[in-house]
Amino acid sequence: DGGITQSPKYLFRKEGQNVTLSCEQNLNHDAMYWYRQDPGQGLRLIYYSQIVNDFQKGDIAEGYSVSREKKESFPLTVTSAQKNPTAFYLCASSIVGQGAKNIQYFGAGTRLSVL
Amino acid sequence: QKEVEQDPGPLSVPEGAIVSLNCTYSNSAFQYFMWYRQYSRKGPELLMYTYSSGNKEDGRFTAQVDKSSKYISLFIRDSQPSDSATYLCAMSLYSSASKIIFGSGTRLSIRP
Numbered sequence: 001d002g003g004i005t006q007s008p009k010y011l012f013r014k015e016g017q018n019v020t021l022s023c024e025q026n027l028n029h030d031a032m033y034w035y036r037q038d039p040g041q042g043l044r045l046i047y048y049s050q051i052v053n054d055f056q057k058g059d060i061a062e063g064y065s066v067s068r069e070k071k072e073s074f075p076l077t078v079t080s081a082q083k084n085p086t087a088f089y090l091c092a093s094s095i096v097g098q099g100a101k102n103i104q105y106f107g108a109g110t111r112l113s114v115l
Numbered sequence: 116q117k118e119v120e121q122d123p124g125p126l127s128v129p130e131g132a133i134v135s136l137n138c139t140y141s142n143s144a145f146q147y148f149m150w151y152r153q154y155s156r157k158g159p160e161l162l163m164y165t166y167s168s169g170n171k172e173d174g175r176f177t178a179q180v181d182k183s184s185k186y187i188s189l190f191i192r193d194s195q196p197s198d199s200a201t202y203l204c205a206m207s208l209y210s211s212a213s214k215i216i217f218g219s220g221t222r223l224s225i226r227p
Contacts, residue, residue, distance in 0.1 A: 004158075006158075040123055040219055041219055042119075042121075042203065042217040042218055042219035042220055043159075043203070043217040045214065048214075058214075090158050090159070092158075094211075095211070096211055097211060098211065099210070099211070100210065100211040101147075101164060101210055101211070102147055102207050102209065102210045102211055102213055102215065103149070103161055103164060104161075104215060105161075106158030106159050106160065107158050108156075108157055108158050109156070109157065109158050111156070
C-alpha cells in the first residue's frame, strides 16, 4: 500500500525540549513538505524539499529544522526555540517533473502538545 | 489581507441538499485550483483539481473557477452524512511541486 506515514500520532513536549516528528513515504515522490495547521488558519508551510540533501524554508521556518538524507524520509525537529509548538503537523509529498500536476498527498498528521 | 479567503463556517445542511462552498483570492496569477477534504484528525485528501477557468465535474462534485472574479466554488449534490468534513480550497501559480496556498477551510456538517 503506497502512502505517507507520520509518527507518532500524538506527541507531548516538555519546555526546553527538542522533539522530532517522523515522515516516511513509499510513493517514490521527489518533493516533500511540512505544514502546520492551527484552528482557523489553514495550512502554513514550514519547510519543503524537492531533492535529497536540499531543502528550503517555508513561511514559518523559525524554531524548526529538517533533514533530507533519503528520498523516502523527511523528519521535522521542533526545537526549544519554537515558543508556541502546539498544533497539528502534516507531512506531504508530490511528484516533480515536466507535466506533473501539482498535487500533494498528505499523511495522517501528528498532534503536538506542550506539557 | 490573506491571499486566499474562505468562510470558516460551520455550515450545516440537511441530507440531500446541494452544498456550495466558496473561496476568493487576490493573486490573479494563480492558474491551478484544488479542493481538499479533511476529516477530523486526518490529513487532507484531494477532491478536485482544475486548471484555469471553467467547470469540472466528478460524480456528485463540481468545481467551478471564475478567474475574472477571482472566485472558486465547489458544489456537492445529493449531500450525504459522510460528506461531513472540513473543505480546504487551494491554489498555485505553477504546476509540478510549486508552492500551494491553502484557504483556512470550511467546516461542513450534513444532518441525516
